[in-house]
Structure formats: structure tokens, C-alpha cells
Amino acid sequence: MGRYRYRRSSDSNTKRRRIIRLSIFFVSVVGLLAILFCSAHRNTTLEDACSEAEKKDTIYKYGLPIEYFNVKHDTVAPHQTLAELLMDYGLTASKVYSLTSHCPDSIFDVRKVRAGRPCALLTDKDSTETPRYFIYEINAKSYAVFNLVTDKVTRGERPSEWRELICGGVVESSLWNAMVANETSPQLAVSLSHIFGWTIDFFGIQKGDEFRLIYEQEYVEENPINSFRIRAASFRASDSLYYAIPFVQDDEELYYSEKGNSLEGAFLKAPLDYYRISSRFTNSRYHPVLKRYRAHHGVDYAAPTGTPVYAIGSGKVIAKGFQANGGGNYVKIRHNSTYTTTYMHLSRFAKGLNVGDMVAQKEVIGYVGSTGISTGPHLDFRVHENGKPINPLTIKSQPKKPISEDNKVAFQILCASLISRLSAIEVVHNP
DSSP, X not given: OHHHHXXXXXXXXXXXXXXXXXHHHHHHHHHHHHHHHHHHHHHHHHHHHHHHHHHHHSOEETTEEGGGEEEEXXXXXXXXXXXXXXXXXXXXXXXXXXXXXXXOTTTXXXXXXXXXXXXXXXXXXXXXXXXXXXXXXXXXXXXXEEETTTOOEEEEEOOEEXXXXXXXXXXXXOHHHHHHHTTSXXXXXXXXXXXXXXXXXXXXXXXXXXXXXXXXXXXXXXXXXXXXXXXXXXXXXXXEEXXXXXXXXXXXXXXXXXXXXXXXXXXXXXXXXXXXXXXXXEEEEEETTTTEEEEEOSEEEEOOTTOEEEOSSOEEEEEXXXXXXXXXXXXXXXXXXXXXXXXXXXXXEOTTOXXXXXXXXXXXXXXXXXXXXXXXXXXXXXXXXXXXXXXGGGSOOSOOOOOOGGGHHHXXXXXXHHHHHHHTSOXXXXX
């Protein structure tokens, strides 16, 4: 009996010792796993931190870590195509074809490479100098990245910011030179002509005329580009002072005078009463007489011979004549320093119309015909903005409304504030 009790007691002690050993082993394993987990977590965190630090220190340009490549800067030569440029860098004709054929026009039209634009070749930083990327700068903000390994083409955009600036000057010889004297872009003169074009004849500005501007200019990588927003302007021409105050009304921002009248002039919707559009503005139209494609920078209105043709706005007749191999009888009118209009294929002119005459809006200047190169009676109507052809159907043809009664208080508060700021701008005289 006593032996039995001893044996049970011994077995119990043995089990207890096993349990203790297992507990110690379990605790040791758990502790070791915890140490390994903490160590691994610490190492991962350090690696991530180092990786993030490297990313922060890496210099990126064109969306690429530029410091890892040799960069050869270049410019496109006159009449040089993209294919010629890439082959000059040692790419084979088949490689160039594969690269350009994989570039959709929505990203970049490879046919529109322009002379003088910057470009760059990125190669490996080793003895092979293997070409990796070709960069073409489309404009100051956009660029195309050609991956020379995968033939993939992507488009990138440089970040930009708008900065508010002011300037004021006195015209000595021209508004363009006055802007240069202000050490600002002369393109601002073009912006001013767009705003005041219906109020001031910029062909007739005189020495001593003054301007003041509050404007925003866009900057890309600390470099200013010719992109502007005029926030307020004043122009003193002779004894008259004109203001341009931007204001949003009916979801459209326009410039108004200090009295709340729109600075936009009025054009007729069309230069004749009864018409149908037989041909629209295009850069490539099949000419029914010449039997070839060419630009048609106007709108054709089909109408019976003798239909009266009106001036779409008041202006001065600057040309009247006949083009045997072109527009036939035509009249050209300058409406202001920005817009001119041309009326072609007329059967005859309005009686007494001469070059130098001033015409009023909707005054008859001629009659529809089919003179010159034409297959039938129609009016070929053209509009030029600052010397460049634009689509006549996009020109603002209706007079804009003045500031409404509901908006007058808000406009007057804004107007008073901006005029005060404009008055405080010091004008710069040319040396």
C-alpha cells in the first residue's frame, strides 16, 4: 500500500516537472518570436525610412530620377523631323518607326515637332551610355517622354503657379516698347488690345498715353511664361480714362467699365439676312474648282446673286478690289486694332463705297455674286484676329449685357477697390 502511494506521488511529480518544462519552453518560444518580430519590424521600418529618405533626396525632372542618367540637352533644328533627330542619336530606322508608331496623337502628334524646341536624351551613367529616354518639350508646361526600351510614350505636365504682379507705364513710341521698359512681357500689350479693342484704337495711341495693370502671370519652375490674367486695368488715351474691371455675371466673366457697361463690342451674327452655310472654316477642304485640298479660313454662305451683304460691325474700309484667281470682288474692313473682316466673291460693290470710308454696322457694302474662283453665287466671309484667321462662327456676335441691378452693389464695391489699387500704381517712364 505504501509502495503504491509512493508510485503515485512519483508519477505526479514527473507530470508536474513535464508541465513546468513545457511552460518554460512555450514561454521561451513566445519570447523568441516576439524578439524576432520586433527586430524584423524595426529593420523594415528602418529600411522604409531609408527608402523614403532616398526618395526625398532624389532629384526628379520630366518625372524621372534625373541624377541617375547622363543628360544631353539639344534643340530641334530647322526642318528637322523627329525621326531624323532620333537617328542622329544612333537609333535605328526600325527602332524609330516602332517608337513613333506607338505614340498616339492624343499624347503627342510626332508630325508637329517644331524647330527651336528643347529636347534631351537620357543615357546610362556607364561606359555604354545606352539611350534610355528621349524628351521633347512640347511647350513651357508640357513634355513627351519616349521610353527607348519599351517604346511607350507618355505626356507630362510641369506644375505651375500664378503670381499677382503690377505695372504702370507711359507710351513713348509704342505700347510694346512701354512694356519692355517696364521689364515685363510685351505680350501684355496684346492682352490689353483684346480687352480695350472695342474702346481704344491701338493703332492711334499717342506719346504720353498711360496704362496701369494688376495682373497674374503663370510661372513654371520659377520661370515666367506668356500666360496672363488681367485682374484690372486702366488706360489714359488723350484726355479720356478707361477702366477694365472683370466681373462674373451669369456664369461668364467679362470686363466692364467703371459704369458697369460691358467692354465687348457687338457683331452681327451673319453678314447677310438669308443664307445657308455651304462650307465651314477648315484647314483642309477639297476645292471644287482646283480639285485639291487646301485650307479654307472662312465660312461660305450660299445665297442668290444680288443678296445684300452687310458690315457685321462699324469700321473702316481698308481694301476694295478684284482677285481674278481668288476672291473676285472683295471688301476688307478694319473694325478696331484687333479684328478685320473680308467679304469675297461679290457681284458688285455698294454704290459710292471707297477705301477709307467709315461704315456702320449693317450698312450694305456689296452684293452676293460668283466672281473669282467660284462654282456658284455665295459669300466667302473671313475674320482675322490680330492678323490671324479665326473661325467666324466663334466670334462673339451679340452685345453683352451691362451689370444687372441685382449685381450692381457687388460690382461697385469691387470696382472701387480695384480703381483705388490701380491709382496707387506708379507709372514708369522710358529712359
